[in-house]
Amino acid sequence: MNILLILIAVIVVVILLWLVIAYNGLVRLRNEASQGESSIDIQLKRRADLIPNLVEAVKGYATHESEAFENVSNARAQALGAKSLSEKAAADGAMQASVGKLFAIAEAYPELRAVESFKQLQTELSDTEDKVAASRRYYNSVVQQFNTKQQTVPTSFIAGAFGFSPRAFYRIEDDSERQPVKVDLS
Amino acid sequence: MTLQQQIRSARMRTLVVLVLFVVLMAVLVAAIYVAFGAGYGLIMGMVAVGYGIFGYIASGSIVAAASGAHKINKEDAPELFRTVENAAIAAGLSKTPDVYIIDDPAPNAFAAGRTPDKAYIAATTGILQLLDKRELEGVMAHEMAHVRNRDVRLMTLAAVLVGVISMVADMLLWSMVFSGNRNSNDNNPLGAILAIVAIVLAPIGAALLQMSLSRKREYLADATAAELTGDPEGLARALYKLGVDQRPLTKVNRATAHMWIESPLRDNKGMRSSLAGMFDTHPPLQERIDRLQQMGGFTLPPIPKGAADA
Numbered sequence: 286m287n288i289l290l291i292l293i294a295v296i297v298v299v300i301l302l303w304l305v306i307a308y309n310g311l312v313r314l315r316n317e318a319s320q321g322e323s324s325i326d327i328q329l330k331r332r333a334d335l336i337p338n339l340v341e342a343v344k345g346y347a348t349h350e351s352e353a354f355e356n357v358s359n360a361r362a363q364a365l366g367a368k369s370l371s372e373k374a375a376a377d378g379a380m381q382a383s384v385g386k387l388f389a390i391a392e393a394y395p396e397l398r399a400v401e402s403f404k405q406l407q408t409e410l411s412d413t414e415d416k417v418a419a420s421r422r423y424y425n426s427v428v429q430q431f432n433t434k435q436q437t438v439p440t441s442f443i444a445g446a447f448g449f450s451p452r453a454f455y456r457i458e459d460d461s462e463r464q465p466v467k468v469d470l471s
Numbered sequence: 472m473t474l475q476q477q478i479r480s481a482r483m484r485t486l487v488v489l490v491l492f493v494v495l496m497a498v499l500v501a502a503i504y505v506a507f508g509a510g511y512g513l514i515m516g517m518v519a520v521g522y523g524i525f526g527y528i529a530s531g532s533i534v535a536a537a538s539g540a541h542k543i544n545k546e547d548a549p550e551l552f553r554t555v556e557n558a559a560i561a562a563g564l565s566k567t568p569d570v571y572i573i574d575d576p577a578p579n580a581f582a583a584g585r586t587p588d589k590a591y592i593a594a595t596t597g598i599l600q601l602l603d604k605r606e607l608e609g610v611m612a613h614e615m616a617h618v619r620n621r622d623v624r625l626m627t628l629a630a631v632l633v634g635v636i637s638m639v640a641d642m643l644l645w646s647m648v649f650s651g652n653r654n655s656n657d658n659n660p661l662g663a664i665l666a667i668v669a670i671v672l673a674p675i676g677a678a679l680l681q682m683s684l685s686r687k688r689e690y691l692a693d694a695t696a697a698e699l700t701g702d703p704e705g706l707a708r709a710l711y712k713l714g715v716d717q718r719p720l721t722k723v724n725r726a727t728a729h730m731w732i733e734s735p736l737r738d739n740k741g742m743r744s745s746l747a748g749m750f751d752t753h754p755p756l757q758e759r760i761d762r763l764q765q766m767g768g769f770t771l772p773p774i775p776k777g778a779a780d781a
Binding site for chain 1: 549553556557558560561562563565698699701
């Protein structure tokens with residue numbers, strides 16, 4: 286009789302303990318995902334801040350490329366105004382593509398590429414690119430853990446009971462990736 | 472195995488080793504109990520716990536000084552600094568660890584500091600010259616993985632445990648010699664013999680577990696690094712270059728060997744049996760490259776024979 290009571294008490298304690306640990310784990314991952322998203326924000330902002338300098342630098346040499354300048358300014362405005370994760374991702378992709386275009390244009394002007402401040406800008410931007418990518422990887426790996434926990438038994442019960450919901454992955458849709466690949470069958 | 476599978480398997484193996492550590496401690500405690508009785512065991516237990524706590528606290532940040540590392544700012548080595556920053560972002564650390572440089576032509580790198588906040592990463596001038604950007608990213612991600620996985624703390628703990636077990640075993644052996652074994656001879660000779668065997672073997676077992684744990688954490692750090700950079704091939708290429716390079720580090724000792732990206736000790740060349748491998752802090756570089764190849768789906772040429780097999 287006594288032993289049975291003790292056994293029940295132990296089981297209850299273990300279940301409670303597990304509940305606490307599992308719940309805390311979910312909260313931790315949710316916070317880490319938010320932290321990951323703000324880390325992406327910081328890097329996107331940093332890249333957006335570098336863009337006016339880039340435009341100024343290239344403008345002095347490539348005067349006929351108004352469309353490229355417009356694109357990059359639009360992408361920048363889009364990034365600064367983005368609220369939701371998918372808007373940010375879209376702006377991220379647009380910014381990446383249009384900045385790439387500007388650098389491609391700059392390739393044609395050796396004098397520009399020789400300017401020290403331009404070289405520095407180029408390093409800065411490519412570093413920011415790496416940092417955006419790094420924060421993206423962190424966010425997505427946390428989201429993957431978070432979502433998997435919510436979808437697997439037994440954590441899924443807690444996730445359901447306490448109203449956790451899966452988070453969206455951060456996928457950038459680069460124009461070059463979206464276009465269908467043309468296959469020549471002739 | 473894929474990346475995630477390797478991470479899970481390395482975590483599982485770590486757990487197994489830790490359980491074995493606990494079992495070993497339990498065996499030692501049992502041996503003390505059989506050979507000396509409860510009272511003596513209690514005193515010895517208290518001494519051991521005290522020694523362990525002292526050892527853990529004392530082993531703070533002695534490594535940087537011991538290996539001749541000096542701290543640098545972003546301006547000193549912008550490329551290295553950026554690489555570390557990026558790895559820290561990918562690992563989700565709130566603070567970028569400090570960066571140290573060691574003036575040594577032998578290519579190597581390590582991470583230290585028991586918590587991510589106090590962590591720092593050191594690289595030799597040799598590794599900065601040897602590796603290109605992509606490879607350096609892999610190596611820094613490996614070090615960042617040690618930081619994020621709390622490996623420094625784990626290995627410090629393991630080292631302290633090994634120290635405690637060796638100390639207790641020594642004390643027991645000496646007290647058996649001097650007491651003429653009279654407690655146990657009267658009632659339980661077989662128990663006494665088993666106790667002696669346990670006491671003699673415990674330190675060796677503990678050291679083996681420590682080395683095994685170190686190797687498991689290396690595999691885990693490799694897999695985590697591949698996750699951080701999304702590029703297992705970069706790290707594999709770096710390991711390949713490290714495998715071809717023969718230069719040993721000038722300032723290094725066995726106590727800190729487990730912290731480096733590859734084993735800094737080159738004293739075991741020529742005698743490569745599986746038995747010798749059990750005492751290594753690092754798995755063979757070729758094996759680490761093979762595992763990275765499995766998760767990345769690429770192939771590098773094997774490390775030439777005759778190159779240092781660390």
